[in-house]
Amino acid sequence: MSGSAESDAEPESASESDLVAALLDGHHRSLARVITRIENRSAGYRDLVSDLHEHTGDAHVVGVTGSPGAGKSTLVDKLAKHYRDEGLTVGVIAVDPSSPYTGGAVLGDRIRMASNVGDMEVFFRSMSARGTLGGLSTATTDAVRALDAFGKDVVIVETVGAGQNEIDIVRTADTVAVLVQPASGDDVQMLKAGILEIGDVFVVNKADLDGASRTVTELKEMIHMRGDEPRVLDSFDAGGHHGTAGAGSDPDGHGSGGGAEQNGGGDTTDHDAGADDPETEPWTPPVVETVATSGEGIEELADTLADHLSYLERSGELEAKERTRYAEEIRALLRSDVGGLLEGEIRRQGGMASFVDAIYARETDPYTVAEELLNPVRECLEERDGE
Template sequence: MGGPTDDGGDTKATATDAPSLANRHAELVEELLAGSHRALARVITLIEDRSTGYRAIVSALHEHTGGADVIGVTGSPGAGKSTLVDKLAAAYRDRGDTVGVVAVDPSSPYTGGAVLGDRIRMGSNVGDMDVFFRSMSARGQLGGLSMATADAVKALDAFGKDVVIIETVGAGQNEVDVVRTADTVAVLVQPGSGDDIQTLKAGILEIGDVFVVNKADMDGAERTLAELEEMVHRRESPTKGLDTGHHGFDAPDPPDHGEHDGSEGAGAGADEGAGADESAGASEAAEEAAAWTPEVRRTVANTGEGVEGLIETFDAHARHLRESGEIEATQRRRYAEEIRTLVRSDVGALATAEIDRRGGIDALADAVRRRETDPYSVAAAIVDPIADCVEPSDG
């Protein structure tokens, strides 16, 4: 029951493709690993088009990944993401890093391809072979990221790029998809963006490791900075500032043990309580040391102001991930989500092929409409053969 995968492109790949490299693709992988930009571009094209054999290519590249710092830059349209990414790439190059940029453009309603507007706004690094730029279509995926984007990041990582920057479409709360691909997430907000701040309150706040007020030379920048600082403060300590006491509302004042000089019971209780408080305090301190508090930065992308400081914050977050061990948990979550996505896609492709084999979805819907069957029975007839293949037999 193999069929075309539902990966959002004109694809010849099938859900049952084994990750076995064809000779021509094996050569392509070797060339990419050897540093051929032409091979890198061809591999990303195969990935974006979801062409036959692309899975085997990505599988072969996987063991060579893990060396790049992957940074996601997201935010509402008009926040200056493309200009800032351009300046970030230039600054990274100035310090000797190689850079890959994947700009996820809105899809064209006519061709499904990327609009390519970002390429126009990223002119500082034209001609620099150590900055590889690729504009990709969002292909209607929520959050502006498709599986192709994640695979393209792997190709850039395996190629040896020190830093990979993903710029995503601003699409409200669905922007959380970027978290599944990036190690560090920067959320851009422009001054005076009351609506943007409200959107952050609605959920985007949760994904940001760094918040950036871009165009900070505009009116309203200081107010926006203050609002973001307050939001981060509340995110980290939701009850901070409330008079709740250590144990909750209206907690009584602790007794003054100094007034009971000869009391053994009081002394023992005090020592025991102090020890418990000390232990709890140490545990809380260790937890706080291991946690990352999102930073709020200001930039003026047009002039490059604040870009160096922003990169320092990205570096600090990367160090935090490594030193705290959080990078392992981050990668585990990312790969778990990727496996789920691939399995859902492949099972969906098998089900789609079975629907086609049974005459197509319209024919099945008509049979339901005529009361010859019902939706649950149709679904069971399609899914049961797949379930039989994966369920263990009684024997």
């Protein structure tokens, strides 16, 4: 999409419908304003996101995570440049730690992302994690949706790198790349602690340093051992990650176990077609070596990411992941909205302090308070059931 000055001359007073129309027409300024409204949770932002949803579903969403110092920002910068050289448009969302004072992104300057400065077809946005576990907030998911609707071919989400809580990224990204530094024993232990489960591709960055070969070997051994271990399905595996749950899982996270590599009964829809095809065997995460500062290995990494997307499409896991993503998003929105309603009810009844005082005086207890606060909601739903 064009990013010319003329195309971005959209009036500041544009209505929500005008803003959406301008975004869909390729106005980068409108895209920036929509994402600002999303991040700030401004009035009407939900209507904007709702209007954009029908225009999404074409972008390849790539998550990049790893421990601090692994070179994520430099690698994302070079990866975006590679995509541009291939003629693809790119959106980048860098989810940074939140300032405890302003809630804004601490690393907002992103001075290491300089290769694409001035290129209107690379849209970069630094966003605050806002304290969300895994570094991803609901606003990030909505911003990805805006970039997708805008027409970006690839959307890269770089996360804080906070350890195994980074599993949240799986709910947003189609493909997850985990960066590890050479000879980083702590990083390897971190992978054993849980983040190993989320990687579709593992990247040993700074591969020109001593210890790179050893790190590659350790990663491959860990990936091999992981493939031999029994997996327990949960709502997260329901997306068919690495073929564990497969497309036979329902959006509620109750999979039949009939993924791309197996058919254990249950729902046998067209998603399972080709499950016995060798081309849809379970994806084994490869290990790619890169030197992001020089660009070495970036082309191989981009090809590997494309291979994973092709695998997801062939196996049916791409659709399964998307369905699970929507189910999780609905649950998150409900938790947030119901929580907001209850906070309002607490204020109307004198505030949290009054409940705490009563509990401290042993006049009531937390369960009873929660029950009393939830009763109006429960009664309302029961009345609807009785209609």
